[in-house]
Amino acid sequence: MPVRRSVATGRVPNRQLRALLEEVGWTEDELARRVNGVAAESGLMLRLDRRSVTHWLAGRRPRPPMPALIAEAFSRGLRRTLTLVDIGLGPEGRRPQRDGATALGCASRPDAGAELTQLARFTGAHPQAVAGGAYRLALLTVPGWAEAVESRPVKVSVPEVSRLGPGQVATIESMVQVFSDSDTTFGGGRARAALMAYLTSDVAPWLRESMDRRLRRRLLSAATELTYLVGFMCFDDECHGLAQRYYRTALELATRNRDPAAYAVTLRAMSVQARVLGHRRHAEHLAEVAVITSRGAARPVHKAFFWGQLAVATAAADNRRGAVSALSAAERHLDQATSVTVPDDGAPMGGYHPAALFHQEAAVRALLGDGKGAITALSASIRHRPLCERRSRAILHARLAELHLDQGHLESAIAAWQAFVEDYPQLTSGRACTALDIMRSRLRPHGTHPAIRQLLARAAAA
Template identity: 45%
Template sequence: MAKREPNGRLRTLLTDARWSGQDFARAVNGVAAEHGLTLRYDRTSVSHWLSGTRPSAHVVALAAEALSRRTGRRISPADTGLARTVPSGIPDTTGGATGGATGGDAPAAPAEGPFGEVPVYSRDWRPDGEPPAGPPVRRAAPGGRLGHHHVAAAEALLPVFRDADMTYGSGRIRPALTAYLTTTVVPWLSADAPPAVRHRLLAAAARLAYTAGFLCFDGNEQGLAQAYYRAALRLGREAGDPRCHAPALRAMSVQAHHLGHRKQAWELAEAAARHAPRLPPVQAAFVTGQLAVAEAACGDRRAALTQLGRAERLLERATGRCVPIGDYHRAAYHHQQSEVLAALGDTAGAVAALSASLRHRPPAERRARAVTSARLAELQLDRGHLERACATWHELLDTVGPLESARVTDAARRLRVRLRAAGGNHAARALLTRLAPA
């Protein structure tokens, strides 16, 4: 038996991250939870890894992501020293030693999504790189060629899923949409179809995959969200339609920004904005506003304000007509304006922008109103306005109604932590009591 070599690369990375073994294990478990995996690694597991034991490949990807987030730089699975090196043509039969997972068994690898991607979020992917190939082409079931009426059915369902998500949150809608993609749309993509039908189908599938990605993002299933976004990008590119693939790049930028990957968020936003001249004004504003947010997060004040002004002018040129994906209106603009101002240190301006966003937000967009209100309360707390923040949350609870949105649930959790630190404040106690069942 070959002697295991200590993993010096991983030890160096943990030193750079200022993490103990327990800290690292907890972070890996947390990233796994975003992808629907339950891992229970601990400091003993990390000790085994440092001594040379290597976990299964998907766990290595999760570890690389956790270290990337902590250190703020791109760390690949190979950089961790945990990735296996298997000679070409020889299958890996080790079974993936876990070094301390529950019960001593390797955790189940995440299942593939309907478009073939393994749903583990990775910051290694670049916007100009080709997304991974989809699953092998399968023959369609007997029943003849696809026609325009098949695609029309898929197009008709898109606004149904989108509107239900806006009203009730992603949790209630996502299972139905992902099941429809898996059982209906994916088989259609491998069916015979005339060129015009094929082109229309690719665009419809791209928009549905984009919507599924957003539902997963709202549900804090980040690996699945990225997988669907990448599928939407690939399908939109195959259709040759920037109205499909530019919003997908923009969505991936939003996700990267949300996860703290500022440079990658900028790269993706800039790639999306390059398509702006070929987009309807409302979609051009949609992608340009996100570029402003990404510029601000990277500290470029001048570029951020320039792009924000450009987004506003594009929005003013847009007609009132909705687009299938990438719809944008005054409330969305003010929300992006708030993110720009907050990143640039203007908290008062950010609060005013979010208040304007709420005034312009249509009542039917309940989930967006909840996310906006929660963010407004966070900024009000940052400014020391505890009573205003509590009033904002009370109004949210009064008007929004029940939602299944992990983003809103996470915001409530963060709020409870901050309110408990407020001690005996009456407003804080009252809101904590109301939030207790949440």
């Protein structure tokens, strides 16, 4: 039976999209709203309405990254993974499939080197970064450590002569600290493209080489740290779809290296991201799996790192008792730690110090409705924060200002925002940009205040 085309446009109506819309029970306005929400998670602010959906239903094919965003919106609504082919927006001539693979890039056993090479294409502005993949709830379902290791058996091979020697591996290891320092001081957007290119040109090719087992472990450890770090940089720059894919690749590298501590650190980062985006149950589950994975495989400082995130995620899920218990566990583990000077966010993986614990305590208290306690804890976090951690200090000052304003402390809020604006011009960070937008929005009703006029003027020049 011939497919009918619209006489006016010559397009074939998208019957698959129409059927999915009827199955999920959404109006065209509701689909537009859902797609806007998925896009916002990766920093792409859309204002789609029913007219856009009407065009899609009539057969117009939206440009990337729109198809991936539509597929994710339907996947969430129907609670099953849909591909671009399933929604009628895949390559023409392809039939629908239900395995959730190819079109959205979720092969069950990805090659880490190939994935790093593919992801390096998405180094530009937010629309291009979103094209690297929408943030997908299906990718938050990850195996526990035992299952992950069991699914990747150890390969026994005859050692071959390799072009990679200890010197090359030491160079890669040294780059971990170089890129970490840049991220901590200047924000994730400053060196993200450079790190993505470095992973592609210098690291990915070596992952396919045969080499001595000890040397391979060192290479995989450095590759895992760098991949985790670029994931965090993407998170900091609010490119959440890309961040998620880099985190998944870091999980794969940690599994290949039989490194449960790195696996747990990456799960913890995925939990942080899920909570920030409002996926609270997923965040709590990921934090729980991180804690379980770290048992027997991490030092006390690392265990504090995991328990602190579990406290925040549990508080976000409205579990007061669980949050207080997890926070107490984090405090105990940090007290047992012998080192308290490792940077918090960035590489080395799993770093933690008192400023980080105070930060998590502030988040827990704020989520549980204790605004005054949150202010006290966040102020302590800022006092203990190392001077080199400019990005963290700026974002914490912005958050402290918001908490003060919530309590009606206008002068204290102004002081905290002034400290934020001091650091802001030196940062390239999507989170910092969002904090600046929040500052402008919240201070606008108080625009007649002289200090606020001056603050807003400085922000406009930043």
